[in-house]
Amino acid sequence: MAQIMMKAIVYTEYGSPDVLQLKEVAKPAPTDDEMLIRIQAVSVNGSDWEGLIGKPLYARIGGLRKPRHQILGSDIAGRVEMVGKNIREFQVGDEVFGELPGYHGGFAEYVCAPEKTLARKPARMTFEEAAAIPQAGVIALRGICAKGQVQPGQKVLINGAGGSAGTFAVQLAKLCGAEVTGVDNTGKLDFLSSLGADHVIDYTREDFTRNGKQYDLILDLIAHRSVFAYARALRPNGTYFFVGGAVAVLFQSLLLGPWIRIAKSKNIRPLIVPQNREDLVSIAELCEAGKVIPVIDRQYPLSEVPEALRYVGEGRHKGKVVITLESNGKT
Numbered sequence: 001m002a003q004i005m006m007k008a009i010v011y012t013e014y015g016s017p018d019v020l021q022l023k024e025v026a027k028p029a030p031t032d033d034e035m036l037i038r039i040q041a042v043s044v045n046g047s048d049w050e051g052l053i054g055k056p057l058y059a060r061i062g063g064l065r066k067p068r069h070q071i072l073g074s075d076i077a078g079r080v081e082m083v084g085k086n087i088r089e090f091q092v093g094d095e096v097f098g099e100l101p102g103y104h105g106g107f108a109e110y111v112c113a114p115e116k117t118l119a120r121k122p123a124r125m126t127f128e129e130a131a132a133i134p135q136a137g138v139i140a141l142r143g144i145c146a147k148g149q150v151q152p153g154q155k156v157l158i159n160g161a162g163g164s165a166g167t168f169a170v171q172l173a174k175l176c177g178a179e180v181t182g183v184d185n186t187g188k189l190d191f192l193s194s195l196g197a198d199h200v201i202d203y204t205r206e207d208f209t210r211n212g213k214q215y216d217l218i219l220d221l222i223a224h225r226s227v228f229a230y231a232r233a234l235r236p237n238g239t240y241f242f243v244g245g246a247v248a249v250l251f252q253s254l255l256l257g258p259w260i261r262i263a264k265s266k267n268i269r270p271l272i273v274p275q276n277r278e279d280l281v282s283i284a285e286l287c288e289a290g291k292v293i294p295v296i297d298r299q300y301p302l303s304e305v306p307e308a309l310r311y312v313g314e315g316r317h318k319g320k321v322v323i324t325l326e327s328n329g330k331t
């Protein structure tokens, strides 16, 4: 029987966006525990860029020399086209959104996924808005609300505030009543203020760990300083969360964090964000209520995923970049 094909953006080696190719590949078939989803929109995260270039080292888990999975793309929104026999909560035709397990498979026309990390797309939300939320929104919700437990009046600093997760984090911290400082490059400072940041710091001109200011919570999306520098920028009993960045900082926070906690009463630790439907639904409800806005900077068609990734990799994006599938008629 002839294989049914679909379009996908494929890569077989780590590198620049030039290694990505638009190809015809076999359309996947769902197992008993999966649904086949026709993707309408998929957003780009920092993790896609890391998976493309193979840096930091954690981006090579499962594929040290070559990528283990050849299709990047984690956050999708689409329509269920087929369900495996163990799928209980969704039916053919349902509109769904969420994170794909292992952060791969989304830069394609179709993907198979289990139901546990997906949720029903809010009816009033576009596919693009829904695809913009999952990974970035859930990281921010965990970091600011669930684990950060930000209280009114607290001082919160978000490092890498103008990117995917940072944009959600700034808005959530403001919603919690915090005094928010956003750190990013020169071109994103006005954008951060427009999101509600009370203070902005241009990381190309100022090192926030050396200006004498201290915070109750630092959410670090792009860590590259020593944990001692971060500890200096924390108030007593303050918390620093490593979300992404240099592997050396991750190890430092694991190995030295407990010692700093005892010696200096400052919490330095990695923030592990499990993919889960509960947080996804919570952040989507805040978006639906208009309390948090999934800011979409640019949209690209599937064939232009390389340009979209280049734009994110060069750090020019303000908020989210979303790929709209040609099959959706919105190229």
Ligand SMILES: NC(=O)c1ccc[n+]([C@@H]2O[C@H](COP(=O)([O-])OP(=O)(O)OC[C@H]3O[C@@H](n4cnc5c(N)ncnc54)[C@H](OP(=O)(O)O)[C@@H]3O)[C@@H](O)[C@H]2O)c1
Binding pocket: 045, 046, 047, 050, 135, 136, 139, 159, 160, 161, 162, 163, 164, 165, 166, 183, 184, 185, 203, 221, 222, 224, 242, 243, 244, 245, 271, 272, 273, 274, 312, 313, 314, 315, 316, 317
């Ligand atoms: N912990 C977990 O469980 C978990 C789960 C999923 C993802 N992640 C990680 O989460 C991280 C954040 O992802 P994201 O999607 O928000 O990334 P993103 O969209 O690329 O945003 C990062 C932002 O940081 C800025 N930036 C770069 N260098 C900086 C510096 N030295 N100081 C301050 N800002 C700087 C970037 O702009 P410029 O480059 O222009 O400066 C960009 O605005 C990724 O590393 C990803 O792997 C963690």
